[in-house]
Amino acid sequence: MAALIDMKLVSKWYGDLHVLKECTASVTKGEVVVICGPSGSGKSTLIKCLNGLEQIQKGTIIVDGIDLGSPKTDLPALRSRIGMVFQHFELFPHLDVLANLTLAQTKVLRRAKAEAEERAMTLLKRVGLEAKARSYPAQLSGGQQQRVAIARALAMDPVAVLFDEPTSALDPEMISEVLDVMVALAREGTTMVAVTHEMGFARQVADRVIFMDGGEIVEDAPSGGFFEQPQSERARAFLSKILAHTAG
Amino acid sequence: MVDFDFGVIIRSAGYLFYEGMAFTLFLTFFAGTLGFALGILLAVLRSSSYRPVRWLAATYVNTIRSLPLVLVIFWFFFLVPFVTQWVVGSPRPVAVGAVWSALITFTLFEAAYFCEIIRSGINGIPRGQIEASSALGFRPVQRFLLIILPQAVRNMTPVILTQLIILFQDTSLVYVVSLTDFLGAAGKIGQRDGRLVEMYLFSAAVYFVICYAASILVRRLSERNTISLARVGS
Numbered sequence: 001m002a003a004l005i006d007m008k009l010v011s012k013w014y015g016d017l018h019v020l021k022e023c024t025a026s027v028t029k030g031e032v033v034v035i036c037g038p039s040g041s042g043k044s045t046l047i048k049c050l051n052g053l054e055q056i057q058k059g060t061i062i063v064d065g066i067d068l069g070s071p072k073t074d075l076p077a078l079r080s081r082i083g084m085v086f087q088h089f090e091l092f093p094h095l096d097v098l099a100n101l102t103l104a105q106t107k108v109l110r111r112a113k114a115e116a117e118e119r120a121m122t123l124l125k126r127v128g129l130e131a132k133a134r135s136y137p138a139q140l141s142g143g144q145q146q147r148v149a150i151a152r153a154l155a156m157d158p159v160a161v162l163f164d165e166p167t168s169a170l171d172p173e174m175i176s177e178v179l180d181v182m183v184a185l186a187r188e189g190t191t192m193v194a195v196t197h198e199m200g201f202a203r204q205v206a207d208r209v210i211f212m213d214g215g216e217i218v219e220d221a222p223s224g225g226f227f228e229q230p231q232s233e234r235a236r237a238f239l240s241k242i243l244a245h246t247a248g
Numbered sequence: 249m250v251d252f253d254f255g256v257i258i259r260s261a262g263y264l265f266y267e268g269m270a271f272t273l274f275l276t277f278f279a280g281t282l283g284f285a286l287g288i289l290l291a292v293l294r295s296s297s298y299r300p301v302r303w304l305a306a307t308y309v310n311t312i313r314s315l316p317l318v319l320v321i322f323w324f325f326f327l328v329p330f331v332t333q334w335v336v337g338s339p340r341p342v343a344v345g346a347v348w349s350a351l352i353t354f355t356l357f358e359a360a361y362f363c364e365i366i367r368s369g370i371n372g373i374p375r376g377q378i379e380a381s382s383a384l385g386f387r388p389v390q391r392f393l394l395i396i397l398p399q400a401v402r403n404m405t406p407v408i409l410t411q412l413i414i415l416f417q418d419t420s421l422v423y424v425v426s427l428t429d430f431l432g433a434a435g436k437i438g439q440r441d442g443r444l445v446e447m448y449l450f451s452a453a454v455y456f457v458i459c460y461a462a463s464i465l466v467r468r469l470s471e472r473n474t475i476s477l478a479r480v481g482s
C-alpha cells in the first residue's frame with residue numbers, strides 16, 4: 001500500500017543547529033506511530049514538518065500524494081486535512097467550545113453552520129463533553145481542554161492526526177481521560193502520529209515506534225520489538241530511564 | 249467676600265451640553281473609531297514582510313508619538329488646506345473647515361497610539377495560537393482577522409479604553425483652532441458672565457465623574473481579563 005505520509009532524507013537547520021538529520025520514515029493509512037526520544041532530539045520539529053508548520057531545507061515530504069516542498073502546493077488546504085493536537089491545547093480562548101469546533105469547518109471547509117454544529121456536537125459527545133459546548137476554554141480543566149482540542153482536529157475529517165506530547169502538560173489524574181480518547185481513535189483505525197512518552201499507550205495501540213536522538217531517527221521498529229529488544233544502546237538507555245520513571 | 253453664583257451653570261446647561269459636550273463626544277467617538285481602524289492597519293503595515301512599508305509605517309508612528317498633540321493640531325490646521333490643494337490639484341488652498349481638520353488630526357494622531365497598543369496585543373499572543381490556526385488550514389488573512397486580532401483587542405481592552413479616556417480629555421485642545429468643546433464652552437460662558445471659577449469647578453467635576461466612572465469600568469474589565477487568562481492552559 002502507498003504511504004499516506006512519506007518522508008525521505010529530511011534535513012533541517014535552525015541557523016547552524018542541525019535539528020533533523022536525513023530522517024526517513026513513512027506512515028501508511030490506519031497506522032499508529034509513536035515518536036519518542038530525549039528532550040531536544042527534534043521530535044516536535046519533525047512532526048511540525050509533516051504539515052508544513054516548519055520548513056525543511058533538504059529532502060522530501062509527501063502527504064496523501066502531495067509534495068509539501070513544491071511551490072505549487074496549497075499548504076493551508078493541505079493542513080486543513082491533517083489534524084494536529086498540541087501540548088498546550090491551543091484552544092481559541094475568545095471562542096466558546098462549540099465555536100472552537102465550528103470556526104474552521106465553516107471558514108476553511110465552507111460547511112454550512114448547521115452541518116458544522118451537528119458534526120461538532122457528535123464529536124463533543126464522543127469525547128464526553130457535549131455539556132460543555134457553551135463553555136469557554138478557561139472554564140475547563142486541562143484534560144477537558146485537550147479532549148476538546150482532539151474533537152476540534154477531528155471535526156475537519158482529517159486523513160491523519162498529529163499529536164505533540166498531548167498529555168505532558170496535564171496533571172497526572174487527567175492523563176488517562178485523554179489517553180482513553182486516543183486509544184479509542186487508534187482502535188477505530190485513525191491514522192495517528194504521536195510524540196509521547198506514554199509508553200503504556202505505545203504498547204497498547206502503536207504499530208510502530210520511532211526513536212529519535214540528536215536529530216536522527218535511530219530506530220524505527222514494530223512496537224513489540226522496540227520494547228522487548230531495542231537495537232541501539234541509546235534506545236536502551238532511554239527506555240530504562242523512562243520506564244523506571246513511569247514505574248516510580 | 250467670595251460670592252459664588254452656581255445658577256450660571258443651570259442657565260447655560262443647554263449650551264454646555266448640547267453644543268460643548270456634544271462636540272467633545274462627537275470627536276471622541278469618531279476620532280476614536282477611525283483612529284482605531286487606522287491603528288489596526290498601521291499595525292499590519294508595521295509587520296509587513298516588505299521593508300519599505302514597514303519602515304514608512306514605523307516612521308509615521310514614531311514621529312506622531314514624539315510630538316505634542318497641540319502642535320499637531322495646530323500644524324494640521326494650517327497644512328491640511330495645502331495638502332488638499334496638492335491632492336485634488338486645485339489652484340488655491342482648499343478651506344477644509346476646523347471641524348474636519350480637527351477630526352482628521354485626532355484620527356491620525358490616535359492611530360499612532362492605537363497602532364502600538366494593537367501591536368503589543370498581537371505580540372502577546374502565544375506562538376502556539378498561530379500554529380494551531382495554521383494547522384487548521386486558516387489562511388494568513390483569516391488567521392489574523394478571526395484568531396489573532398480578536399484576542400489582541402480583547403487582551404488590550406483596558407489599555408484601549410484608557411487611551412479613549414485620554415482622547416476624551418485631549419479633545420479640549422481644539423481651542424487652538426477656535427473650536428468649542430465642553431471645556432471651551434464652559435470657559436466662554438465663564439468669561440462672558442464673570443463666573444470663571446464656578447464654570448471651571450463645574451467642568452472639573454464633570455470630567456472627574458465621567459473619567460472616574462470609565463476608569464472603574466476599565467479596572468473591572470482588566471480584573472476579568474486577568475482571571476480568565478490565568479485559567480487558560482495548564
Ligand SMILES: Nc1ncnc2c1ncn2[C@@H]1O[C@H](COP(=O)(O)OP(=O)(O)OP(=O)(O)O)[C@@H](O)[C@H]1O
Pocket residue numbers: 014017019037038039040041042043044045046
Ligand atoms: N524556533 C527554533 N529556533 C531555534 N532552535 C530551535 C527552535 N525550535 C527548536 N529549536 C531547537 O531544535 C532542537 C529540537 O527541538 P524540538 O522542540 O524539536 O525537540 P523535542 O524533541 O520536541 O524536545 P522536547 O522533548 O523538549 O519537546 C532543540 O535543540 C531546540 O532547542
Ligand SMILES: [Mg+2]
Pocket residue numbers: 043044045164165
Ligand atoms: Mg517537543
